[in-house]
Each structure stands twice: as C-alpha cells, then as structure tokens.
Amino acid sequence: xxxxxxxxxxxxxxxxxxxxxxxxxxxxxxxxxxxxxxxxxxxxxxxxxxxxxxxxxxxxxxxxxxxxxxxxxxxxxxxxxxxxxxxxxxxxxxxxxxxxxxxxxxxxxxxxxxxxxxxxxxxxxxxxxxxxxxxxxxxxxxxxxxxxxxxxxxxxxxxxxxxxxxxxxxxxxxxxxxxxxxxxxxxxxxxxxxxxxxxxxxxxxxxxxxxxxxxxxxxxxxxxxxxxxxxxxxxxxxxxxxxxxxxxxxxxxxxxxxxxxxxxxxxxxxxxxxxxxxxx
Numbered sequence: 001x002x003x004x005x006x007x008x009x010x011x012x013x014x015x016x017x018x019x020x021x022x023x024x025x026x027x028x029x030x031x032x033x034x035x036x037x038x039x040x041x042x043x044x045x046x047x048x049x050x051x052x053x054x055x056x057x058x059x060x061x062x063x064x065x066x067x068x069x070x071x072x073x074x075x076x077x078x079x080x081x082x083x084x085x086x087x088x089x090x091x092x093x094x095x096x097x098x099x100x101x102x103x104x105x106x107x108x109x110x111x112x113x114x115x116x117x118x119x120x121x122x123x124x125x126x127x128x129x130x131x132x133x134x135x136x137x138x139x140x141x142x143x144x145x146x147x148x149x150x151x152x153x154x155x156x157x158x159x160x161x162x163x164x165x166x167x168x169x170x171x172x173x174x175x176x177x178x179x180x181x182x183x184x185x186x187x188x189x190x191x192x193x194x195x196x197x198x199x200x201x202x203x204x205x206x207x208x209x210x211x212x213x214x215x216x217x218x219x220x221x222x223x224x225x226x227x228x229x230x231x232x233x234x235x236x237x238x239x240x241x242x243x244x245x246x247x248x249x250x251x252x253x254x255x256x257x258x259x260x261x262x263x264x265x266x267x268x269x270x271x272x273x274x275x276x277x278x279x280x
Contacts, residue, residue: 004044004179006058006066010090012083014075015068019059019087023051029093030275031057033084035102035128036200037164037193039065041179042101042260049268050275057091061107063199065183069192077103077128077203081110085117094118097275101125102232102257103200106207113213122217123271125224126232126257129240130211131204135231137163142201145194157185160193169228169256176261214243221247222274226255226262 006018019040030050032043040047040058047056060067062083063075084107088096095118100108105127111117134142141148151159164180165172172180184193221244225237234251241249250270255262 004041006040006060010087012062012086014062014079014083015070015073017059017062017068017083017087018066019057022047022056022058023054025055027052027054029055029057029091029096031088031093031096031098033059033098033100033104033108034061034064035100035104035126037064037160037184037196038102038180038258039183041065042258043099045264046099046260046268046271050272054097054275057087057093057096059087061104063192063196069183069188069195071191071195075196075199077106077110077200077206080107081115084108084111085115088117095120097121097123099123099125099271099275100127101260103128103203105129106203106210109210109214110206112217112219113210119219121220121222121275123222123224123274124240125259125267126226126229126237127223127240128232129207129214130236131208133204133207133232133236134200137166138197139201141194142197145198149191149194151190153185153190156190156193157181160184167231167257169226169230169254169262172258172261211243214240215245217244217247220274220277222250222270223247224250224252224259224267224270226257226259227251227253228255228262229257231257 006020010017098119105124223241241247252263259267
C-alpha cells in the first residue's frame with residue numbers, strides 16, 4: 001500500500017483536521033478536496049504529480065480519514081465549507097487553484113459562492129452539485145442508519161467494501177480498497193460511517209441553495225466526469241458545465257466515480273493542462 005500520512009493538524013470549528021503540504025514551497029498553491037466517504041488518500045497520485053512546481057495542500061475533512069470523528073461534531077456540507085474557509089486563512093492562501101471531488105465539490109462551491117472565497121481556477125471532478133444526488137443504497141442506509149450501525153463488524157466491513165468498490169468502474173485494487181475502507185472499520189469507524197451518510201441526506205438543501213448561483217461563477221472552470229459513473233451520472237456533469245459560464249467538460253471513458261483510480265494518468269494530464277493554461 002502506498003504510504004500516505006498527513007503529518008499536520010489544525011483545530012477547526014468542527015474538530016481536529018489532519019492535513020499536509022507537498023512539493024515546491026515557492027510554487028503556485030493547489031488545494032485538493034476529497035468527497036464522501038473517502039479521504040485525501042484518493043488524491044495521493046495526483047498530489048505527487050502536481051508537487052513539482054506547485055505547493056499542494058491536502059486535508060481530510062472533519063469526520064473522515066485521519067481527522068477527528070466524534071458523535072457531536074457538525075460534519076454537514078455547510079460546516080465543511082466553513083472549515084475549508086478557515087483552513088485557507090490558516091494557510092494564508094488567497095486565490096489558490098482548487099480541485100474538488102464528489103461532496104468536496106459542494107464544499108468548494110459553497111466556500112466560493114456563500115463565503116466569498118476567491119479562487120484562481122476551479123476543477124470539479126464528479127462533483128456533488130445538482131440535487132437530487134445520492135444512490136438508492138446511500139438513501140437506504142441513511143434512512144436506517146441506526147439499524148445498519150448494529151450490524152456485526154464483519155458484515156459492516158463487507159457492506160462498506162462493496163459500497164466503496166462500486167465507485168470504481170473496473171473495481172479497485174485490493175490495497176486501495178482497504179486503505180479507503182480502513183477509517184470506517186476500526187476505532188469507532190462503524191458509527192462514524194453511518195453518521196456521515198445521515199449528514200449527507202440532510203445536505204440536499206445546501207446544494208439546492210447554490211444552484212442558481214452557478215451562473216455567477218467568474219473564474220475558469222473545468223468539469224471532469226467518469227462516463228461510467230454509477231453514483232452521479234455523467235449527464236449531471238454535462239448539466240453542471242452548462243450552468244457555469246465558460247466551463248468546459250472533460251469526460252473519461254471507462255472511468256467510474258473515482259476517476260483518480262480508474263483513469264489516473266488521463267485525469268492528471270487534464271488537470272495539469274487546465275491549471276497551467278494562461279489567462280486570456
């Protein structure tokens with residue numbers, strides 16, 4: 001399993017956040033946001049590819065990965081947007097390049113549209129952005145989280161593995177799957193898993209409140225989408241790109257929701273091209 005360790009901490013309004021910084025400390029800053037139910041681990045390859053010439057910031061949202069998970073913390077998308085705004089201030093970043101996946105897309109959009117956080121460029125990757133979103137499985141588990149939380153650990157682990165693996169079109173490498181599942185199967189992770197799904201069910205209003213504001217986005221945007229995404233169909237990517245002035249759509253054949261795993265070279269190339277384009 002590739003080594004991935006976030007060595008720094010920040011005490012946010014929603015608990016302790018683990019984060020790290022890679023690459024050229026004098027390079028242009030790039031911030032990578034993960035989604036649900038993942039962690040910054042999904043960006044490990046992209047982060048290392050961008051590191052030469054960039055200062056790359058990665059972080060696990062509160063309630064995810066190596067960051068704090070506690071029963072009483074606010075892990076709503078609105079709270080994550082506030083935490084992201086806090087982190088950018090903590091890092092001293094103004095107008096960074098931002099790349100956001102899944103619900104991290106909603107967090108990045110919220111920080112920009114609701115909190116006025118400036119970006120230089122924004123890449124949205126299979127982003128949670130247009131309601132309704134969430135698979136039938138996601139809705140079923142969220143509506144009956146207390147029941148699922150009582151599953152024996154072995155059954156819970158099997159369920160989470162199957163769910164996470166379904167984000168990939170060809171299926172994840174076993175070591176990658178275990179790395180993504182690990183935070184949800186040990187040390188209180190089972191309850192944390194169902195809490196975060198329940199929180200997301202209540203977050204539909206968050207994206208609904210922003211949808212009419214997508215037309216006001218004035219920074220360059222690229223929308224990247226896996227053509228075989230079974231979690232959020234590619235038609236949502238097309239619609240999102242059509243709502244943002246000047247946004248371009250890049251689709252990836254054979255890739256599911258986790259393009260980072262299904263088409264890592266193609267996604268990285270597309271992001272590098274977008275991030276390095278000169279302003280017109």
